[in-house]
Amino acid sequence: MHKASFHTLVIGSGAAGLACACRLHEGGIESVALLTEGLHCGTSINTGSDKQTYYKLGLSGETPDSPVLLARTLFEGGSADGDVAFAEAACSARAFLKLVELGVPFPRDRYGSYPGYRTDHDPVGRATSTGPYTSQAMCRAWQTExxxxxxxxxxxxxxVSLLVQEGRVLGARAWNEAEQSWEVYAAQNVVYAVGGPGALYxxxxxxxxxxxxxxxxxxxxxxAQSLPESQFGMASTKFRWNVSGSYMQVVPRMISRAADGLSDEREFLRDYLPDPGELYSLLFLKGYQWPFDVSRARSGSSQIDLWVYEETVLKGRRVFLDYRVEPSGFSLERLSAEALDYLKRSGIRSELHRTPLERLRQLNPAAIELYANNGIELAAEPLEIAVSFQHNNGGLSGNLWWESPALSHFFPIGEANGSHGVRRPGGSALNAGQVGALRAAEYIGARYRAEENLEPLFEEALKADAPRWEKFSAQSDAGWEDERRELQERMSRVAAHIRDEELLREAIPAAWGQLERIERRGGRLQSLINLDLALTQAVYLEAMLYQSVxxxxxxxxxxxRREGKILPEDEAFRGRVLESRYLGGRQSEHRWRPVRPLPSGESWFESAWADFEAGKIYQKENGTV
Ligand SMILES: Cc1cc2nc3c(=O)[nH]c(=O)nc-3n(C[C@H](O)[C@H](O)[C@H](O)COP(=O)(O)OP(=O)(O)OC[C@H]3O[C@@H](n4cnc5c(N)ncnc54)[C@H](O)[C@@H]3O)c2cc1C
Known part of the structure; x- marks a missing residue:
């Protein structure tokens, strides 16, 4: 079996992992390796949206901003720790300007300031963007570095496995697909930047x-923490893309068809809300109220997500956006003042733009091109959509240096780190990824630089880990697609944006059963991924049920929902964080703890200087370093 050793192993090559590997090296750690499924894999390099947002400290205009104000916004989303929110805010400018220095083309004005716009859950306009592919531009810049x-x-x-002894991470085991063989890596530190559980739904x-x-x-x-907190919203399914921004602001015709995707076409939205003025004004709002948000589900724009869910999941039909024909009863003049004003200012005129497609061409021609480049002509066919899983706010726990509280020398960063809590401002995922990379690298450089002799511990960890994997990979991957489909369908049915306590309860034994079956069957790459997903599924479902109960x-x-009734929020829980841990077998444990408070943010320069010089900034809460 191939074996190699590094000072620090970074796993995952999204925007977060790439940044951390470079930052470690910049900080003087020479022996760094970046291990990944591929530089072309992951969310950051492959995704985007109408205007993919990077949320940062305000750096322009007259609106005052500061680390304290930004931290407050991040903290007030609920179930987010104050110390981590403060670090995300305090390091935001440094992380952002590093990207600028690396050549990421964030727009600046002629004086060199970086104007911002307002994104969701953002009180002051801190967002910026390079266009639809901000995270990809970040990856390209870090890859060059x-x-x-x-x-x-x-x-x-x-x-597939982390090698652990005595509460310390010592390395990892990986499957090499090209060689069809196992490899092990020993490391003093492991940075875990594996992103969100994208194939779970x-x-x-x-x-x-x-x-x-x-x-x-x-x-x-x-x-882990806040596992039940995720974001869901409407997205196209053939080519996966959020239908936010101008795709909704031009008010497309939304239709549903029977399961065959062709017959029994209906404009179903008007069954739910007959008044076209009201209905299409809500649809317009989905442009910048993209994620499904329970606070907008009773009378606001998130009702649309509920109606799409009802058509697709409950009635088994398929939903499409048709840009070729006006929605029934549509007229610009019937829209709300907000929608009408926006469209008129954007040059939309009823006599010139007679279809949603013509409006889209006027508002954002690149949006049409984007689908054309991915084989979908909006002028020729309707676009299939579904309410889709987009981001996991929860994930693995970390302290204010992004080190796991349960496993020392282990640093979950990027989307794998669950720092966000209930609501996050759009774009704060990218900020958190860059800041986490910076913080983990700084801490490793300052406190975990010395090489320790870990060989005996590593060998012990390896001995305990090896047998299950040799047995697993002795089998073929046959049948993996059915397993993947089963778990994804279960999650979309019971654990997406509509959750019923009873259905969650029923799904859990099936999820554990599936995990055991996959473990028994074994297999290669796809089965190893299924094993990962099946364990993730079971622990997430348990966390969701615990949260509900x-x-x-x-x-x-x-x-x-419980017995058909929608349950109102108990806001007291915004002051607590749900922690989860897998205990082996069918056991996981979950508990609430109070959020760590927001620091005051006031540091007296002379004492901060002394603490910095003495390295006290790296001290752990119990005073150790
Ligand atoms: C459609 C869409 C739009 C979005 N828009 C925004 C936005 O506007 N603003 C914003 O802030 N966020 C947005 N997000 C979220 C944001 O893009 C992601 O949270 C972020 O890019 C994740 O970066 P990452 O580096 O943590 O992980 P990723 O970029 O997902 O990278 C994960 C890496 O880990 C590797 N990996 C995973 N598992 C393993 C394993 N077991 N072994 C080896 N390698 C592994 C992968 O191959 C990949 O290289 C959006 C997400 C989506 C899906």
Missing amino acids: LRRRQLQVLEGRRV RSSVYPQLQTGGIGPALRAGAL SGVGSRGSAQL
């Missing part, structure tokens, strides 16, 4: 090349 630094990249590897807008990797960390005993109610992007 990675090459310049000549860092070692191990592609075509899938980590059938309706998902994650790219196909992001399946997720939280399973091995759960199996190794890492602590605790009485949290509906919040964020998940509406909770």
